[in-house]
Amino acid sequence: MSVDTVEEAFQLKEELKEIFRKAGMTLAKFKSNCAEVIQDECDSDVEAMDVLEEESKTLGVLWHPKADTFQYRTAKFDETLPVTKHSILSETARIYDPCGFIGPIITTAKLIFQETWFRKVDWHDKVPEDLKVRWLEFMSDLEHIGEIKIPRCISPLQSVSRRELHIFCDASKRAYGAVVYVVSSDDSGNRSSRMLTSKSRVSPYDDKNNLNLELIEQCSEESSEQLTIPRAELCGAVMAVELAGVVATALHIEDCFFWTDATVILCQIHNPKPRQDIFVKRRVREILAGSEASQWRHVSTTQNPADLLSRGATVRQLAESSLWWTGPSWLCNDPLDWNKPFIPSECSLSGRIRQIPQAAIQSVSSQRTEDGAENTSVYQTLLQNISSITRMKRTLAWVIRACQFFRERRHRTTRSVTAQRKACLSTTELRNAETYIIRWAQQEAFGDLFKAIQRGKLETTPKLQSLRKLRPFIDSDNILRVGGRLARSHENFDVKHPKLLPKGRLSELIIRRSHVELLHAGPQLEGESAYYATTDGGATHTQSTSCESL
Numbered sequence: 001m002s003v004d005t006v007e008e009a010f011q012l013k014e015e016l017k018e019i020f021r022k023a024g025m026t027l028a029k030f031k032s033n034c035a036e037v038i039q040d041e042c043d044s045d046v047e048a049m050d051v052l053e054e055e056s057k058t059l060g061v062l063w064h065p066k067a068d069t070f071q072y073r074t075a076k077f078d079e080t081l082p083v084t085k086h087s088i089l090s091e092t093a094r095i096y097d098p099c100g101f102i103g104p105i106i107t108t109a110k111l112i113f114q115e116t117w118f119r120k121v122d123w124h125d126k127v128p129e130d131l132k133v134r135w136l137e138f139m140s141d142l143e144h145i146g147e148i149k150i151p152r153c154i155s156p157l158q159s160v161s162r163r164e165l166h167i168f169c170d171a172s173k174r175a176y177g178a179v180v181y182v183v184s185s186d187d188s189g190n191r192s193s194r195m196l197t198s199k200s201r202v203s204p205y206d207d208k209n210n211l212n213l214e215l216i217e218q219c220s221e222e223s224s225e226q227l228t229i230p231r232a233e234l235c236g237a238v239m240a241v242e243l244a245g246v247v248a249t250a251l252h253i254e255d256c257f258f259w260t261d262a263t264v265i266l267c268q269i270h271n272p273k274p275r276q277d278i279f280v281k282r283r284v285r286e287i288l289a290g291s292e293a294s295q296w297r298h299v300s301t302t303q304n305p306a307d308l309l310s311r312g313a314t315v316r317q318l319a320e321s322s323l324w325w326t327g328p329s330w331l332c333n334d335p336l337d338w339n340k341p342f343i344p345s346e347c348s349l350s351g352r353i354r355q356i357p358q359a360a361i362q363s364v365s366s367q368r369t370e371d372g373a374e375n376t377s378v379y380q381t382l383l384q385n386i387s388s389i390t391r392m393k394r395t396l397a398w399v400i401r402a403c404q405f406f407r408e409r410r411h412r413t414t415r416s417v418t419a420q421r422k423a424c425l426s427t428t429e430l431r432n433a434e435t436y437i438i439r440w441a442q443q444e445a446f447g448d449l450f451k452a453i454q455r456g457k458l459e460t461t462p463k464l465q466s467l468r469k470l471r472p473f474i475d476s477d478n479i480l481r482v483g484g485r486l487a488r489s490h491e492n493f494d495v496k497h498p499k500l501l502p503k504g505r506l507s508e509l510i511i512r513r514s515h516v517e518l519l520h521a522g523p524q525l526e527g528e529s530a531y532y533a534t535t536d537g538g539a540t541h542t543q544s545t546s547c548e549s550l
Contacts (some may be wrong), residue, residue, distance in 0.1 A: 002153075009037045031056050033068040033152075060096030063152065070150040072102060077139040083132045085116040086123045091139065100179070100198030101150050104324070107175050108138060108312035110202045114174070144315045150325075154194045155184035164255040165248055166193075166331060168299065169240035170306035171232035171262070175202045177309030178240035180247050181327040191332040195325050199243055200309040203232055233262040234283045236306070237269070241290035258291060259299040261307075266342045269293050277408070298342050303328040379440035389437075389509040397425050397433040435477055437506070438499055442480045445502030449480065472500060 003009050013030060020027050030037065055071075056063045062071040074095065081087065092109040095102075112135055121127050127135070155163075162185045169178040177200030185191045237260060244256050260266065268284050270293045301307055305323045318324060330337055378399070386392040443450065449467055452458045453474055471483030481497040489496055501507045 006034055006036055009034060013037065031063075031065055033065045059098045061098065061101075064149075067149070068152045070099075070101065070152060072097075072145045072148065074142055074145060076143065079136060079139075083127050083135055084124050085113070085121050085127065088113050088116060088127070088135060095142070099196075100200075101195070102145065102148065102318060103177060103179070103198040103200050104308040104311075104313035104318055105142070105145070105315060107177070107200050107202070107309055108314070110200075111174055111312055112138060114202050138314075141315050148315065148319050151194070154182045154196060155192050157184055157186045157190060157192055159186050160184045161187050162255075163251065163253050164257065165244055165251075165253050166257045166259065166327060167240045167244045168259045168304050168306040168327070169233070169236035170260065170301075170304050170310045171203075171229060171236040172310040173203065173229060173232070175200055175310045175312070176232045176236035176239070177201065177306055178236055178243050179306050179309060179324075180243055181305075181331065182251070182253075183327075183331050189334075193327045193331040195305075195327065196247060197243065198306075198309060199239055201235075201239070230262065230264050231279060233260065233265045234268070234280060234287075236260070236310070237265055238283050238286050241287050245290050256291065256295060258296045259304065260296065261299055261301045261304045263298060263342075266296055266298060269296050270342065294341065296342060297339055299328070299339060303330075377440070379437065379444070382437070383505055387509070389434075389506075389513050392437065392509070393430055393433045394425060396436060397429045400429065400433060400436075401425075435479065438501075439477070439479055441502055441504070441506045442500060445504070446480055446500070450474065453480075470500070473497075 001012060003012055009032065017027050053066055056065065060072075062073055063069075064071060072095075077091070088109075092106075092113055095106060095109065097103065097106055112131065115131060116127055119128060119131065126132070164183040164185075166181045166183055167178055168181070170176065177198060179198035180196045181193050182196045183191060183193045237258070240258055240260075244258070248254070248256060268280060269287055303323070305321075305327055308318070308321065308324055313321070313324075322329075326332075330339075378396070382392045382396060386395060446467075448461070449458075449464055449472060452461045452464055453472065458464060458468060458472075472480050473483055475481050475497075480500040482500055483497065486496045501510065
């Protein structure tokens with residue numbers, strides 16, 4: 001228990017004695033960092049100073065009254081003993097850290113222990129040699145943990161007029177956590193920041209499949225065996241809110257600020273209305289129940305101390321990290337100098353829906369039969385069986401949505417996907433489908449042009465001379481576009497840089513769409529401004545003369 005003055009310490013001491021006296025017990029000894037408080041319990045000043053020099057151990061943490069610092073101490077590790085899963089767990093459990101001061105070190109031990117599960121090591125079997133080396137290095141490094149000394153006082157300021165809580169959270173593939181800082185300020189504008197507590201967890205691992213470590217490390221973010229990083233970030237945010245609630249109640253602090261480097265989490269917190277699966281919806285609800293969206297701000301990864309919690313650290317790294325013990329330096333600056341509040345201008349939560357089907361469709365397009373022959377691609381199937389670019393686009397959009405549905409059903413999020421499946425196609429889905437079609441057509445017809453542009457050899461490739469004058473370039477969607485002087489005009493991007501279309505059926509279908517939309521106009525008015533067809537104009541003339549509506 002802490003008080004501000006010696007007088008309050010004496011009063012607290014007498015109150016504690018009275019409470020225990022009523023319970024029939026007598027308090028015999030007191031520990032304090034002030035010699036005056038313990039002097040009346042000692043026979044002499046020398047004895048009082050000896051008591052002040054003695055360290056006190058409570059809940060696994062050493063407290064040095066004279067220096068008023070916390071410290072950790074571990075027993076010497078016997079390297080001759082076999083390293084098993086049981087011994088790793090036993091040694092990890094001995095590192096008792098109730099306040100979370102050395103959370104990153106604990107994370108390192110937990111991750112090593114988790115790898116014994118990845119490797120399917122039995123409890124009393126020796127761990128693989130590489131894992132044993134890592135564990136011995138960790139235990140050797142842990143012997144220096146006594147070098148870390150943590151000040152007990154959370155503020156060096158003499159008179160504190162205001163306190164704030166700043167909670168940072170972060171996540172990686174293997175762990176997530178949150179750390180709390182108390183920022184104190186006085187009437188003169190002086191500010192100080194100290195780490196108060198932290199908490200971390202390793203990401204859960206589903207053991208229903210017989211997976212090895214290599215597969216776990218190589219699995220994508222959408223793997224069902226581990227939390228995806230965005231979901232782990234969301235769990236870290238929930239942990240930050242829970243931790244802040246406990247600390248704010250204990251210290252009676254109302255001003256709380258939450259910091260994360262994951263913009264996707266900030267978008268979900270500031271924009272909870274778009275469709276979200278059950279996992280996301282529940283945790284966003286928990287976050288907003290314990291905090292307000294305006295309290296959440298963005299911080300860069302390099303300035304996020306919770307990054308140490310999610311990845312682990314050695315004793316030396318933690319001892320030398322001012323970021324961990326005091327937080328980012330700008331916490332002690334005026335609030336106007338902090339990072340600006342997060343403003344969700346366009347929080348696109350549907351980006352994941354756009355990315356997943358792309359991988360699925362590409363895998364379908366590149367399958368081969370047992371004899372080595374390549375199967376017909378999705379693009380060729382659509383081109384051969386559908387005679388309208390609009391129908392082709394809508395068909396592919398439904399295929400993409402089906403891929404999304406079956407992939408998320410495997411991830412056990414069918415409720416949100418089922419609700420989405422019943423809805424009409426959005427303009428974004430239709431636009432994405434047309435982008436896939438154009439990309440496939442270009443890669444099939446202009447494969448050499450793609451390679452030449454990517455390798456910077458467009459000017460030195462003779463067979464591409466006819467296309468070189470168009471000044472083609474590849475945009476962010478991997479689509480070939482035409483360059484030229486129109487770049488200086490005030491038209492939109494599609495008009496200034498139309499997409500390059502190869503000769504063939506796809507160009508004919510797009511021209512036909514333009515012909516119908518322009519109410520069967522002549523060839524001089526046809527052709528879409530967003531596309532540049534590598535034809536000699538014959539396709540538009542053929543469409544106009546062969547149209548049955550004329």
